[in-house]
Amino acid sequence: MADPLSLDEITRQLEDLPGWEHKNDKVSKEFTFENFRDAMGFITRISYEAEEQVHHPEIFNVYNTVDISLSTHDAGGKVTEKDITLAKTIESLYNN
Numbered sequence: 001m002a003d004p005l006s007l008d009e010i011t012r013q014l015e016d017l018p019g020w021e022h023k024n025d026k027v028s029k030e031f032t033f034e035n036f037r038d039a040m041g042f043i044t045r046i047s048y049e050a051e052e053q054v055h056h057p058e059i060f061n062v063y064n065t066v067d068i069s070l071s072t073h074d075a076g077g078k079v080t081e082k083d084i085t086l087a088k089t090i091e092s093l094y095n096n
């Protein structure tokens, strides 16, 4: 069972996650792509990592944008270390 992170811990962790924000008890970021195909490719790549980590994002896609929101259901919907880990994974997918 993952424990919710404190506000200070979340703020500190987000220092290493450019563009990610903490709102509505989630960590979120909007990603933009050249086109819909690239956006969907990003979502597909995320799906493999999420399955591997057994930790899944909320994903909202419109055309070439992908909004990712992360929280831990098993921790009452709060942000845990699992969300930070997946955020870092998603960030590296976007940058590679």
Ligand SMILES: C[C@H](O)[C@H](O)[C@H]1CNC2=NC(N)=NC(=O)C2=N1
Binding pocket: 054, 055, 056, 057, 070, 071, 072, 073, 074, 075
């Ligand atoms: C049984 C399964 O492993 C759990 O329900 C996993 C699945 N993916 C999950 N994803 C997220 N974001 N939070 C969880 O608590 C969670 N739990």
